[in-house]
């Protein structure tokens with residue numbers, strides 16, 4: 094499975110990166126990591142119901158690679174919900190097409206090109222805005238991601 098190093102295209106970062114069974118403290122749970130490219134495969138094929146060929150093209154990978162990616166992603170999701178594991182979405186070998194900025198004061202989420210620098214929230218003017226793509230590329234989700 095180790096091919097040439099090529100980044101996978103992801104349209105935008107996930108809005109939510111951590112899921113767990115309710116009512117059970119995290120210290121009692123095992124966790125499973127879903128990479129952003131696996132998340133994108135699920136989003137395109139299962140959420141948006143795109144054909145695998147189209148989804149593969151959007152991610153700039155071959156169709157066989159997409160098929161392996163989505164199989165692995167589905168297996169992880171199934172394992173998490175059946176065995177009751179914490180599911181954490183982490184960075185991967187990816188390039189974002191867009192980013193999302195989330196305002197921590199009013200909750201507004203807006204989509205922007207990745208190279209736009211920090212902007213005030215259009216909803217409330219707050220500067221307490223998080224660039225979600227950044228947290229997957231260089232933040233806490235990134236290191237230790239590849240297995």
Ligand SMILES: [Zn+2]
Nearest residue numbers: 196199214217
């Ligand atoms: Zn706001």
